[in-house]
Amino acid sequence: xxxxxxxxxxxxxxxxxxxxxxxxxxxxxxxxxxxxxxxxxxxxxxxxxxxxxxxxxxxxxxxxxxxxxxxxxxxxxxxxxxxxxxxxxxxxxxxxxxxxxxxxxxxxxxxxxxxxxxxxxxxxxxxxxxxxxxxxxxxxxxxxxxxxxxxxxxxxxxxxxxxxxxxxxxxxxxxxxxxxxxxxxxxxxxxxxxxxxxxxxxxxxxxxxxxxxxxxxxxxxxxxxxxxxxxxxxxxxxxxxxxxxxxxxxxxxxxxxxxxxxxxxxxxxxxxxxxxxxxxxxxxxxxxxxxxxxxxxxxxxxxxxxxxxxxxxxxxxxxxxxxxxxxxxxxxxxxxxxxxxxxxxxxxxxxx
Amino acid sequence: xxxxxxxxxxxxxxxxxxxxxxxxxxxxxxxxxxxxxxxxxxxxxxxxxxxxxxxxxxxxxxxxxxxxxxxxxxxxxxxxxxxxxxxxxxxxxxxxxxxxxxxxxxxxxxxxxxxxxxxxxxxxxxx
Numbered sequence: 001x002x003x004x005x006x007x008x009x010x011x012x013x014x015x016x017x018x019x020x021x022x023x024x025x026x027x028x029x030x031x032x033x034x035x036x037x038x039x040x041x042x043x044x045x046x047x048x049x050x051x052x053x054x055x056x057x058x059x060x061x062x063x064x065x066x067x068x069x070x071x072x073x074x075x076x077x078x079x080x081x082x083x084x085x086x087x088x089x090x091x092x093x094x095x096x097x098x099x100x101x102x103x104x105x106x107x108x109x110x111x112x113x114x115x116x117x118x119x120x121x122x123x124x125x126x127x128x129x130x131x132x133x134x135x136x137x138x139x140x141x142x143x144x145x146x147x148x149x150x151x152x153x154x155x156x157x158x159x160x161x162x163x164x165x166x167x168x169x170x171x172x173x174x175x176x177x178x179x180x181x182x183x184x185x186x187x188x189x190x191x192x193x194x195x196x197x198x199x200x201x202x203x204x205x206x207x208x209x210x211x212x213x214x215x216x217x218x219x220x221x222x223x224x225x226x227x228x229x230x231x232x233x234x235x236x237x238x239x240x241x242x243x244x245x246x247x248x249x250x251x252x253x254x255x256x257x258x259x260x261x262x263x264x265x266x267x268x269x270x271x272x273x274x275x276x277x278x279x280x281x282x283x284x285x286x287x288x289x290x291x292x293x294x295x296x297x298x299x300x301x302x303x304x305x306x307x308x309x310x311x312x313x314x315x316x317x318x319x320x321x322x323x324x325x326x327x328x329x330x331x332x333x334x335x336x337x338x339x340x341x342x343x344x345x346x347x348x349x350x351x352x
Numbered sequence: 353x354x355x356x357x358x359x360x361x362x363x364x365x366x367x368x369x370x371x372x373x374x375x376x377x378x379x380x381x382x383x384x385x386x387x388x389x390x391x392x393x394x395x396x397x398x399x400x401x402x403x404x405x406x407x408x409x410x411x412x413x414x415x416x417x418x419x420x421x422x423x424x425x426x427x428x429x430x431x432x433x434x435x436x437x438x439x440x441x442x443x444x445x446x447x448x449x450x451x452x453x454x455x456x457x458x459x460x461x462x463x464x465x466x467x468x469x470x471x472x473x474x475x476x477x478x479x
Contacts, residue, residue, distance in 0.1 A: 016413045017388040215414055281391040283411060305390040305413055334409070334416075336393075 005104035007034035012213040019212035020219050020307040023139045023179055027209025030136040030217055036107035037132055040098040042123035047098045050121055051085055053255050056239055056248045059085045064096035065161045069247050073257030077238040077264055081106040091164045103229045133193030135186045142183035145203045154184035168196050180224025180348055223306050225346030231302040232273055232315055240264035243273045271298045271317035275345035278312040278338055281305055284331040290316050291330045297322040313347050353446040360471035361422040374423045377450045381475045386412040389438040399427045403461035423461050429453035
């Protein structure tokens with residue numbers, strides 16, 4: 001167990017490799033209760049408009065059931081956090097509600113930022129992170145196992161949608177995740193979390209699944225090319241540099257940081273996020289410098305030996321001149337130069 | 353090799369000293385703690401090492417760790433085939449899993465090494 005943003009988290013239950021593979025092949029269960037969970041109350045339309053002004057992606061007017069991955073940025077376009085904004089049906093089905101899931105390490109900052117921006121609106125925040133739990137059930141067999149226990153089959157939910165339903169009590173079930181696999185996430189009151197975990201775990205074990213820790217969450221998300229706050233994302237990174245175009249809707253709307261993001265998109269001197277594949281099995285990790293010939297073109301922000309791909313992969317911020325796919329670079333790993341090539345992100349796509 | 357006949361550094365390397373040559377590897381405890389080894393960076397024959405100096409790196413999915421020489425001298429042999437069979441470090445860390453052999457220039461460092469029993473005691477206390 002390690003301390004992670006004040007939470008005691010399992011890095012690995014057994015072997016990182018085994019936990020990674022079980023998630024790709026069957027089911028990996030992740031306790032992600034450390035993620036911040038914030039509910040919003042007030043006029044629903046007003047909440048949607050308000051959140052829309054604080055996120056890079058349009059959320060105002062989305063239909064009940066929808067979930068949007070989005071960035072929350074400062075005026076200068078720096079990324080305060082990457083979040084999911086949820087607009088979901090409640091248990092009765094006719095009173096949809098807004099909520100947000102943010103990173104554990106940014107929770108206090110995001111709560112303060114949201115509070116600061118309420119202004120005169122009659123909107124209230126309810127941070128229920130510590131009274132609720134969140135379990136990610138990921139992998140090709142994840143939904144079928146959860147379907148046996150839940151009043152709603154996750155497979156009937158569209159990707160990045162969710163609903164309130166019953167699973168040993170009131171839960172929120174969403175078809176989301178951070179592994180590159182299909183699967184779902186369950187949010188529930190902390191009082192029933194252990195029972196849900198144990199029931200899902202028993203069912204998962206029967207078909208080759210099990211618990212997966214924080215370490216393989218990192219190798220899984222890296223293979224899937226998903227950014228991690230503190231590595232690919234940070235306050236010193238402008239949203240325009242991230243190559244997360246799907247999460248940015250700039251036309252016909254205004255949000256905090258937009259002008260700075262639009263300006264950064266036109267600035268060809270800024271490094272942008274790319275994927276690198278290295279020769280051999282040695283991993284280029286955070287902080288390694290990347291060169292084209294003799295020229296320093298950027299820095300690695302995450303890297304690992306990828307268990308599914310059996311290759312060494314990294315994400316890096318490189319100057320635009322070095323970002324074309326196929327560009328040959330070298331990475332300095334503790335004084336030794338290693339050849340690498342710019343490749344497409346995601347590195348891994350699940351078989352459809 | 354029976355680990356009880358080996359000497360251990362508190363940085364988890366083992367050494368078997370015979371006729372002025374130290375055979376060096378890493379302990380089963382270290383291999384277990386690292387888990388999921390994927391890569392090893394090895395030195396070359398002829399390289400000189402000092403006591404406590406890094407002679408290579410072992411990399412797991414989780415992290416990279418340096419391996420430190422428990423003795424001083426010249427590297428006279430490197431088990432380079434181990435890079436392609438890192439599982440040997442799990443199955444036979446004290447025999448087939450040896451990593452380098454060092455022709456020692458003196459006994460510097462050897463007196464600082466721990467017996468197997470003391471090393472195990474140290475590992476137990478740390479965990």
